[in-house]
Amino acid sequence: MANVLILGANGQIARLVEKQLLNETDHHLTLFLRNAGRLTITDPTRETVIDGDAANKQAIIKALDGIDIVYANLSGKNIEDEAKAVVGAIDRTVVQRLIWISTLGIYDEVPGNFGKWNHQQLDGGYLEPYAAAAKVVEDSDLDYTIIRPAWLSNKNIVSYETTQKGEPFKGTEVSRKSIADFVVKLINDPSLEIDHSVGVNQPNTDGDKPSWK
Numbered sequence: 001m002a003n004v005l006i007l008g009a010n011g012q013i014a015r016l017v018e019k020q021l022l023n024e025t026d027h028h029l030t031l032f033l034r035n036a037g038r039l040t041i042t043d044p045t046r047e048t049v050i051d052g053d054a055a056n057k058q059a060i061i062k063a064l065d066g067i068d069i070v071y072a073n074l075s076g077k078n079i080e081d082e083a084k085a086v087v088g089a090i091d092r093t094v095v096q097r098l099i100w101i102s103t104l105g106i107y108d109e110v111p112g113n114f115g116k117w118n119h120q121q122l123d124g125g126y127l128e129p130y131a132a133a134a135k136v137v138e139d140s141d142l143d144y145t146i147i148r149p150a151w152l153s154n155k156n157i158v159s160y161e162t163t164q165k166g167e168p169f170k171g172t173e174v175s176r177k178s179i180a181d182f183v184v185k186l187i188n189d190p191s192l193e194i195d196h197s198v199g200v201n202q203p204n205t206d207g208d209k210p211s212w213k
Helices: 012-024 057-063 079-091 112-122 127-138 176-188
Strands: 003-007 028-033 047-051 069-072 097-101 143-149 151-153 161-164 173-175 196-201
Touching: 003 012, 012 028, 012 176, 028 057, 057 079, 069 079, 069 176, 079 097, 079 127, 097 127, 097 176, 127 143, 143 176, 151 176, 173 176, 173 196, 176 196
Parallel strands: 003 028, 003 069, 028 047, 069 097, 097 143, 143 196, 151 173
Antiparallel strands: 161 196
């Protein structure tokens, strides 16, 4: 059993991770988010909710008491500031394991026409802060895993493959359920993918853009 801190706990992937962990493990979950009233707790014996701002280092330090693994499901234009707060907070504790959700394209690793399309969609305010945030995580001395999902869908499917930093990104899309499954796998075996930045896509989805675009 592990004590898991989920930052950005109201995110769609985070809620899927929460559900899967409650169904398949005996881990205790500390759910950290703004406006905590948005969350409905299903198992109060295994879930603790904290209302807080992920850019507030002191709030995160307080939430880290007794935690074994941090899973950060954060987003927004201030994600670099959040990364600095998260890394800075963890550095003040005995916690070492961080799972960080990022996005594809932060290393200009997406090839071909899809890569050009991805830049057109995400340059100018999205890729730049996500890349900066990932660098904060990579420059830390934490046992991190950065996850770079393809374009996300709500398909009811768990099917994915991975690539590593330095390899061309594969595919164009992946389901949120697949990313949640990968996160749960890392939580259940924290020794996996240490200090790796992992691209995640659904196999056989190569093309110029995701299927719904």
